[in-house]
Amino acid sequence: MSTSAHPSADTADALRTGRSVTDRLVGANERYAADFTDPGMDARPVLNVAVVACMDARLDLHAALGLELGDCHTVRNAGGVVTDDVIRSLTISQRALGTRSVVLIHHTNCGLESLTEDFRHELEMEVGQRPAWAVEAFRDVDQDVRQSMQRVRTSPFLLHTDDVRGFVFDVHSGLLREIDPA
Numbered sequence: 001m002s003t004s005a006h007p008s009a010d011t012a013d014a015l016r017t018g019r020s021v022t023d024r025l026v027g028a029n030e031r032y033a034a035d036f037t038d039p040g041m042d043a044r045p046v047l048n049v050a051v052v053a054c055m056d057a058r059l060d061l062h063a064a065l066g067l068e069l070g071d072c073h074t075v076r077n078a079g080g081v082v083t084d085d086v087i088r089s090l091t092i093s094q095r096a097l098g099t100r101s102v103v104l105i106h107h108t109n110c111g112l113e114s115l116t117e118d119f120r121h122e123l124e125m126e127v128g129q130r131p132a133w134a135v136e137a138f139r140d141v142d143q144d145v146r147q148s149m150q151r152v153r154t155s156p157f158l159l160h161t162d163d164v165r166g167f168v169f170d171v172h173s174g175l176l177r178e179i180d181p182a
């Protein structure tokens with residue numbers, strides 16, 4: 001997760017021309033589809049792996065891990081946190097679509113490091129309703145990866161918890177650093 005202080009040139013262009021960012025994406029899709037040929041793939045990931053990662057815009061999962069179309073499931077949220085909904089996706093990934101390995105990827109300079117659970121309290125003050133979800137803010141990214149690995153390994157719903165590995169992606173070097181689960 002990350003926040004940006006400066007609008008990009010594309011955003012400025014969109015504001016000037018009245019085209020929204022979404023319009024730009026739809027235009028890009030038309031060009032994509034024009035060259036697209038149906039690979040005729042099954043929905044089951046070729047590498048039998050599910051990757052759970054932060055939604056951070058600086059993390060290009062496919063490029064960073066050498067993944068191709070059809071190789072894996074990707075499950076992303078703020079922080080790459082293993083929430084109940086991530087367990088839901090992993091359960092479906094393993095039980096309905098045949099994946100066996102789980103890779104967890106958090107990263108340096110995550111937006112969640114600058115938040116606390118006070119975020120929920122502030123939200124409640126603003127909107128008059130306390131969110132049901134935890135912010136899952138953290139101070140120590142290594143410890144957060146360990147906690148995520150533990151949540152996957154101890155889930156009663158998953159078929160395969162023997163190959164669960166966790167990493168921190170360095171947004172400056174592009175390198176992964178593996179976290180010892182112990």
Ligand SMILES: [Zn+2]
Binds near residue numbers: 001002054112
């Ligand atoms: Zn993040």
